[in-house]
Amino acid sequence: MGSEEQHEQWPARLHVVTGKGGTGKTTVAAALALALARGGRRTLLVEVEGRQGIAQLFGTDPLPYEERRIATTPDGGEVRALAVDPEEALLEYLDMFYRLGAAGRALRKLGAIDFATTIAPGLRDVLLTGKVKEATTRSVNGRRAYHAVVLDAPPTGRIGRFLNVTTETARLAKVGPIKSQSEGVAALLRSPMTAVHVVTLLEEMPVQESADAIGELTALGIGIGKVIVNGARPPLLASRGRVTKQELKRGLAAAGLPADAGSVAALQAEAQAHLTRRELEESLRTELAELGRPMIELPQLADGVDAAALRTLADRLAGRG
């Protein structure tokens, strides 16, 4: 994609990818980081849930808390990946302001850090989003360190709370670094530099949750980017209401295949089930379109997701293929 074109399609600098669990957030986030790296750029793919989803997807060893190159594009682009660990982020943060040093590491062994981030989930979230903000706005020698940052975010059910850092940390300290940190994060998340993309399947619950999340985020003043329909199937039997036995019988005979009553009935049942499914998918598509956000569809890939598959998905996201 040319840089102008890319900028028009994906104008944000921080891309937050959410969606119902299992809809393909990690896959889509990775494909997007790859798409945006084309043209010799550098992007950062970040995960925050401690699940090592990126390492699993790319088939590498678990990622350390460190930005590492994970993929390149033929035209010299580069995707780096980072698994933000809330404990590490807290220590890094405390070090910055309070110089805990080795004492901090000792506390970690005791589980104290885990405890502190657990009693105040808002604290954990502001640390995670704070790290993402730092990477998004970082510059090196006067130039942006990353052309774009893509966040493989928590699922729709938790995304509102996760991104609503100022409210969640309001119960925490009223002054001091945490407060200014959360205000900085909130400002970035509510600016045009950030877009939240929602991944969904053409299934009822993911679509419902997408609509709910978009409503929730909009109310919070956080900008929605695209609705990404993942796992879309090719439109076979398009524009057909039903399929008759006669036409299948003729067709099977023409193809030189058995056209006995049993075979015809079996094929008809399969075609009919497909049509029922399509009809449902069509109405879900309409529901999604009514959300008023640009939509992109990514195909269901038959053999799972490997490097080649990610490139195919990246092509689609880049508006090609």
Next chain:
Amino acid sequence: MPTATARLDVDALLADPSIRIVVCCGAGGVGKTTTAAALGVRAAERHGRRTVVLTIDPARRLAQSLGLTELDNTPRQVKGIDTDSSGGELHAMMLDMKRTFDEVVQAHTDPARAQEIFANPFYQAMSSTFSGTQEYMAMEKLGQLRSRDEWDLIVVDTPPSRSALDFLDAPARLSRFLDGRMLRLLMAPARAGGRSMFNLVTASFGVFSRVVQKVIGAQLLTDLSGFVAALDSMFGGFRQRAERTYQVLQDRETAFLLVAAPEPDAVREAQYFAERLVAERMPLAGLVLNRVHSTTLDLDAAASLAAADALDAAGDQAVTADALRVHAALVRQTEREAQVAQRFTAAFPAVPTVPVTAQPADIHDVDGLRTIGDALAA
């Protein structure tokens, strides 16, 4: 004898009067709630059992058709099911986690103390958002339903979580957290220069608690310690209840059904869970492989696609060509699913399994649940 594993006999399970609890577990989105509801309908209609289904976050339309519109955290009788000949009954409820937590607090302390706890902002946050609260409260509700001894059969759905293991792990995590040991440690002043061999650690704690106070605020820590202190008195009760329910789950009156989608991730998850149940001596009755595809047309994918292409080349049988492509995709999918299922079977040859066909549309009414029930018992 063929090496295939035994097929799960769901009707035998539901008809068995010694089985009093069926727990439907599995990773997120695999069909736990649907399966639980379908089992409830079948137990009441076909096996005449006085059944209650405890659902957790059911999809809206399913909740409506079960009459789950009242959020009063108690079972309501489900209308529109046919129990005339069987004499069974179906009741259903939707877990209200915050209310269940409130009930536990009320059961263990005096009204004044309870009010104090309810007003604590930390309690408010924790009773509605702490990860693990939902699992703990699902167990608590199960304990309550069972202790009333009103039901022939309790079917339990489990909370949506990434991993089925959370259902077993969360209560322990929550009670570890609630026992407040870490908090006391955190708030203890440093004994600078003390003789402990953990000098660095204790000193760190001093620094740390000061830092934590600065970072998360003294007020929060005060609320938190108030909360922990208030809970302290009832904590024993908390833990005992959780332990008792945990024991019920190990009892022979309980049957776990593991629900999994025929996908690699889901089946891998199912394996972890099955191992864990064995380790916990919890009775795994079987695996429900949900949303499985099947075909009755004996034509392989390659031949089907070749025929479709030939028809398209000839030009006038576009519908059959597409139907053949639909068939080819279905065949490929059934093959992939069979491979995945095979992995589970190879790892757990002794666990009976039943496939449930993927319906073309979502399940949101009693008829749909009957269809799933039929598939489960087929």
